[in-house]
Amino acid sequence: MQRLPLVVAALTAASLLTACDDGKTSTATPTTSASSAAQAAPAVDYAAWSKGTSTPVADKLYPQHGTAALDVLHYDLQLTWQPQQKNLKGTATLRIRPTADATEIKLDFKPYALDEVTVDGAAAKATVVKEKLVVPAAVSKDKPVTLVVGYHGKPATTPMPSHRSDTEPLGLTITKEGGLWTMQEPWGAYTWYPANDQPSDKALYDIAVTVPAGWSAIAAGTPAGQDGTTFRYRSTDPMASYLQTLAVGKYKKVSAKGPRGIPLTYWYRPGKDEKFVPSLKKSPAYLSFLEKRFGPYPFPSGGIVLVDSASGMETQQMITMGAKTTKFDKQAYEEDLLHEYAHHWFGDTVTPSTWTDLWLSEGWATYVQYLYGQEVLKYSDKELEDFLRQRDAELRKKLGPPGSPKAANFAESNVYICPAGMLKELNDALGDAKFFALGRAWVQTQKNTQQTRASFITFVNKQTGRDFTNLINTWLDSKSTPK
Numbered sequence: 001m002q003r004l005p006l007v008v009a010a011l012t013a014a015s016l017l018t019a020c021d022d023g024k025t026s027t028a029t030p031t032t033s034a035s036s037a038a039q040a041a042p043a044v045d046y047a048a049w050s051k052g053t054s055t056p057v058a059d060k061l062y063p064q065h066g067t068a069a070l071d072v073l074h075y076d077l078q079l080t081w082q083p084q085q086k087n088l089k090g091t092a093t094l095r096i097r098p099t100a101d102a103t104e105i106k107l108d109f110k111p112y113a114l115d116e117v118t119v120d121g122a123a124a125k126a127t128v129v130k131e132k133l134v135v136p137a138a139v140s141k142d143k144p145v146t147l148v149v150g151y152h153g154k155p156a157t158t159p160m161p162s163h164r165s166d167t168e169p170l171g172l173t174i175t176k177e178g179g180l181w182t183m184q185e186p187w188g189a190y191t192w193y194p195a196n197d198q199p200s201d202k203a204l205y206d207i208a209v210t211v212p213a214g215w216s217a218i219a220a221g222t223p224a225g226q227d228g229t230t231f232r233y234r235s236t237d238p239m240a241s242y243l244q245t246l247a248v249g250k251y252k253k254v255s256a257k258g259p260r261g262i263p264l265t266y267w268y269r270p271g272k273d274e275k276f277v278p279s280l281k282k283s284p285a286y287l288s289f290l291e292k293r294f295g296p297y298p299f300p301s302g303g304i305v306l307v308d309s310a311s312g313m314e315t316q317q318m319i320t321m322g323a324k325t326t327k328f329d330k331q332a333y334e335e336d337l338l339h340e341y342a343h344h345w346f347g348d349t350v351t352p353s354t355w356t357d358l359w360l361s362e363g364w365a366t367y368v369q370y371l372y373g374q375e376v377l378k379y380s381d382k383e384l385e386d387f388l389r390q391r392d393a394e395l396r397k398k399l400g401p402p403g404s405p406k407a408a409n410f411a412e413s414n415v416y417i418c419p420a421g422m423l424k425e426l427n428d429a430l431g432d433a434k435f436f437a438l439g440r441a442w443v444q445t446q447k448n449t450q451q452t453r454a455s456f457i458t459f460v461n462k463q464t465g466r467d468f469t470n471l472i473n474t475w476l477d478s479k480s481t482p483k
Contacts, residue, residue: 026114026128026151046144049073049095052204052238054450056099059198061355061407062161065108065187066198071097073144075203077193080210081217081248083178088112089152092193096147098139105147108190108197109133110158110171115150131158133194149194155180158191162410166310166322172246173308179215179249181307183320186355186410189241200353200450202238209248216251218267218305220244220316235316237299238448240351245315247305258284258302259291265303265318273306273323279334280304280321286338289372290345295440298349298447304337312336314343314365331376339369345443353450358411359402359476360456363419364439367427370420381428388421392481403453403476422475425482429471430464438463 052073059066076093090112096105105119109128117126119137126135126149139145157169171191172182182188189195196203209217210230220243221235247267254266254277266280283304287297299317309322319340325333346368347361370384391413399414400406427435441463442456453476460468474482 026111027125044095044144044146046073046095046097049204051236051448052095052202053097054201054203054238056196056198056201057353059200059354059356061405062186062198065190066196066201067106068200069098069100069102070105070107070196070201071099072196072201072203073097075193075195075205075207077205077207077209079192079208079217079246081180083212083215083248086154086174086178087152088155088172088180088192090150090193092147092149092151094147094149094194095144096139097144098141100141102139103136105133105135105137105139105145107133107194108187109149109194110156110191112151112153115152116148117150118146118148120145131190147194155192158188160410161186161408162412163408164412168309168311175249175308177249179247181247181249181309181320182245183309183311183313184244185242185313187242189244192246195241197241199240199242199351199355202240202351202448202450204238205233205235205244207233207246209246211248214250215248216253216267218245218247218251218318220318222299222301222317223263223265237316237349239316239348240450243314243316243348243351245305245313245318245320247307247320251305254281256281256284258287258297260296262287262297263301265301267303267305268323269306275328276306276321276323276333279330279337280306282334283337283341286334286341286372289338289375290342290368293368293371293436293439294345295444298344298443302341302344312340314340314347316344316348335369335373335376338372339365342368349447350443351450353452355410356403356405357451357453358405359415359419360451360453362411362416363402363423366416367420367423385424388417388424389481391417392421396478396480401477401479403473418475421481422472425471425475426460426468429466429468434464 054071056068056071058068072094074095078091080089111128117124124135124137155172157171160167160170170184170188187197190197205221207219208230211217213229217231219233221233224232224234251267252270256264258264264283302317304319304321306321306323308324310324311322313320342365346364352360395414399412402415402418457469457472
């Protein structure tokens with residue numbers, strides 16, 4: 001997720017670092033050509049996208065985003081960016097499994113001008129109002145349909161519900177040079193394509209982005225080739241919408257290999273980002289640290305793209321890392337990179353079902369970041385313990401316990417540091433060998449799933465043969481630091 005501003009605590013001689021509704025309406029009117037296409041529409045083999053099957057649930061923290069009524073199996077996004085006109089033109093083809101009978105399809109979508117909308121090839125008179133795409137088409141439970149949406153317009157961002165120091169508007173952002181970048185947690189994918197924009201609906205992706213000559217386009221997933229100025233990416237592992245990314249600009253690419261030959265790609269802008277590149281090139285070492293403890297990297301490729309953000313994000317297979325900094329702290333930056341890579345195990349391949357359980361990914365990534373910092377800076381277990389307890393007490397008093405986050409305080413420090421303290425206690429109780437065996441089993445046996453507090457507790461107890469229910473629940477729910 002978006003990187004937490006680094007927390008600094010004195011540890012002997014070293015420092016421990018941790019890292020709208022605008023009311024516009026748009027419509028698409030049925031056309032004769034689309035209706036004719038429906039009569040000749042070929043049968044679709046939805047089994048090809050079965051890996052994108054999810055069990056969506058309504059998000060209690062942000063019920064206005066996403067829906068439990070639809071399970072998007074696959075997004076095919078054909079995009080063209082025209083920087084001079086600031087115009088994004090797109091055709092989004094969604095393969096959707098309805099989870100209930102309904103008279104309409106409703107998805108999150110920022111108001112763009114709709115060019116054409118079809119359902120199984122038949123034209124539909126869709127509307128976009130109050131950041132929802134509404135398509136009046138009857139659907140049946142478990143009977144998949146194909147929704148195609150053609151649209152164009154100028155991207156616009158949406159506010160982030162947080163008080164973090166690195167808070168920025170969410171969604172697709174236009175740079176002063178005419179480029180693009182996005183951060184979209186807890187939402188924001190819907191600012192550039194129609195989406196079920198919540199964590200419990202993972203899907204497969206194919207993305208093609210056409211840009212002017214001399215420009216590059218970067219998205220999450222595995223690079224799938226380049227045709228002229230069209231860049232392609234494919235995700236064969238399911239991905240939550242908040243883990244998708246898009247960056248467009250005059251980038252330079254660096255290719256490398258990680259452990260076991262994993263292809264890695266780093267994208268930076270010449271004349272702007274060079275100071276970060278040496279840290280990016282340490283990615284093989286970050287991945288080796290993580291693989292040693294939690295098993296093989298869960299995806300076929302990885303990489304990092306630098307953007308004009310003050311934050312960072314564990315976007316799947318392609319970390320979106322902020323390069324907007326007044327003072328470059330190399331050690332802090334590299335710990336942040338380790339944190340975002342750790343999320344590919346904890347958050348990307350194993351994803352919280354709802355935002356209430358954000359601690360489940362942030363706690364792990366933060367604790368692993370501390371372990372990495374401990375290896376580099378050589379601070380003791382006691383120093384780490386003292387720091388975690390001191391900060392935990394401060395954060396619970398200010399923000400409440402991590403298991404009950406407030407909607408207005410998304411991804412603030414309590415869901416990072418407090419659950420990291422819980423994992424430290426679990427680590428102490430089990431010892432390193434059993435603790436890392438637990439973490440490894442969690443991510444390797446639950447790949448490409450969504451999980452909850454209850455499922456995590458059940459897994460921990462079964463894996464360890466001990467009952468840690470009270471320890472976990474107390475750390476998640478107590479108003480004060482557990483003794």
